[in-house]
Amino acid sequence: MDDKHIQVLRDLGFDLSAKEMKNDYWKKRAARALALTTQDRDVYGCLDHTVGDGVHIYDIEGTEYLDVTGGVAVRAFGLRYRPYLEFEASINDVVHEFPGMDFDAIPQTLLAERLAEITPGDHRKQVVFTTSGGRAVEGCMKSAMDLSGRRRFVAFRPAFHGRTGYALALTSSNSKHKSGFPQGVDVIRVPYPYCYRCPYGQVVDDCNLECVEALRYALQVEGDDIAVTVMEPLCGEGGLIVPPAKAVQGMYEMSKEVGAYFMSDEVQAGMGRTGKWCAVEHHGVVPDYISMGKALGGGYPLGASIGPAPMFTGGSRHSETFSAEPKVSLLSLWILRHMEEGDFLKKNAEHGAYLLKRLEELKDRHEVVGDVRGLGLMVGVEVVKDKTSKEKAPKLRDRIVKTAVQKEHLWILGSGQNSIRLTPSYVITNDDIDEVVDRLDRAISASK
Numbered sequence: 001m002d003d004k005h006i007q008v009l010r011d012l013g014f015d016l017s018a019k020e021m022k023n024d025y026w027k028k029r030a031a032r033a034l035a036l037t038t039q040d041r042d043v044y045g046c047l048d049h050t051v052g053d054g055v056h057i058y059d060i061e062g063t064e065y066l067d068v069t070g071g072v073a074v075r076a077f078g079l080r081y082r083p084y085l086e087f088e089a090s091i092n093d094v095v096h097e098f099p100g101m102d103f104d105a106i107p108q109t110l111l112a113e114r115l116a117e118i119t120p121g122d123h124r125k126q127v128v129f130t131t132s133g134g135r136a137v138e139g140c141m142k143s144a145m146d147l148s149g150r151r152r153f154v155a156f157r158p159a160f161h162g163r164t165g166y167a168l169a170l171t172s173s174n175s176k177h178k179s180g181f182p183q184g185v186d187v188i189r190v191p192y193p194y195c196y197r198c199p200y201g202q203v204v205d206d207c208n209l210e211c212v213e214a215l216r217y218a219l220q221v222e223g224d225d226i227a228v229t230v231m232e233p234l235c236g237e238g239g240l241i242v243p244p245a246k247a248v249q250g251m252y253e254m255s256k257e258v259g260a261y262f263m264s265d266e267v268q269a270g271m272g273r274t275g276k277w278c279a280v281e282h283h284g285v286v287p288d289y290i291s292m293g294k295a296l297g298g299g300y301p302l303g304a305s306i307g308p309a310p311m312f313t314g315g316s317r318h319s320e321t322f323s324a325e326p327k328v329s330l331l332s333l334w335i336l337r338h339m340e341e342g343d344f345l346k347k348n349a350e351h352g353a354y355l356l357k358r359l360e361e362l363k364d365r366h367e368v369v370g371d372v373r374g375l376g377l378m379v380g381v382e383v384v385k386d387k388t389s390k391e392k393a394p395k396l397r398d399r400i401v402k403t404a405v406q407k408e409h410l411w412i413l414g415s416g417q418n419s420i421r422l423t424p425s426y427v428i429t430n431d432d433i434d435e436v437v438d439r440l441d442r443a444i445s446a447s448k
Helices: 003-011 023-033 082-090 106-118 133-148 165-170 210-222 245-257 279-283 326-341 344-365 394-406 430-447
Strands: 056-058 064-067 125-130 152-157 186-191 226-231 261-265 289-292 303-308 369-375 378-383 413-415 419-422
Touching: 064 430, 082 326, 106 125, 106 303, 106 326, 125 133, 133 165, 133 226, 133 261, 133 289, 133 303, 152 165, 152 210, 165 186, 186 210, 210 245, 226 245, 245 261, 245 279, 326 344, 344 369, 344 378, 344 430, 378 394, 394 413, 394 419, 394 430
Parallel strands: 152 186, 152 226, 226 261, 261 289
Antiparallel strands: 056 064, 125 303, 289 303, 369 378, 378 419, 413 419
């Protein structure tokens, strides 16, 4: 961090100097001031908020990292993307806040129309905007309850849909998220279609969809009064698991048999990350509800609940203060247009295919790389004790992540119990991908 930005902090009333720009100093200070949530300060340094470019990120000691987290799938175009910054500067004089659920403004309406256009299905849709993916999930859930008169849900194990209220009841990717907290709604839970670890011993090519039959049985014995089945089209936090299309179709059809809605949670996998606007399009299913977030806001808090019109039986059934504020809506509209003009859906599919191809080489080279899977730029590497037993190796995964960050300067995250998650920004190149795989290769070798 240079003197100019240190002076900004001084002008705000903080007596700081260059000698205090050390990782250990700020990690200790953060640990005192910030409640512990998902930080792992034993692995990651303190990031420098004043520098960065594309997929290159820095800590406050000046160490450069190659970033494959994309801000956990938030930064579509990476850090300080020049065209985005130029557009943002051009709209700095717009009003930043209107209570969008109380009064109309043009940007919000245009964004709602645009999302209805790019999401699957030609049925009439409506949108409720919010400030996070979890809240977007809950907006869809409330709409489904309101329209159906039902109060129960189908969800999967593993699954991640958020950590608040109703969304937490659907989540089941880590016991730390839920232990000790009451569940907001009644959930029937069945295994997520996880072909690498199929609990029914099936093989993809001749699978007879025992996972769908498990849902049928659960509905028979627990009750089929379901408002909506909530499914990730690609299980993210639970381990980057790609379900077979026929399984997703089966879950959809089973939901329809009992008169339930079907919802695709696209918070992490949507916004073109997988090469399609919504990842559920890979499965040939048109959901009734879609939740979006993360990359939708271009780094600002923005989520969207998209559902059938009308989404609620009347006014005041759902609302919150912030709802696609004018500036954020305009930025989101710019992102959508820029993605189309830059052909980023195609680029994401191509770069994702190249990333998978290169990671398959690691699978061939390392006995501890059990599986590599993904769609577009949402890819996972599952770490095991060995390929024969497939025994999960969470401690080894953690060592690989720590080595990758601290020794190879590869900014990376885990996922699920024993997987590594790669969700890079859309500006990544094949040369970047080669460097990512080389660094990960060395981290795996050094961590065994």
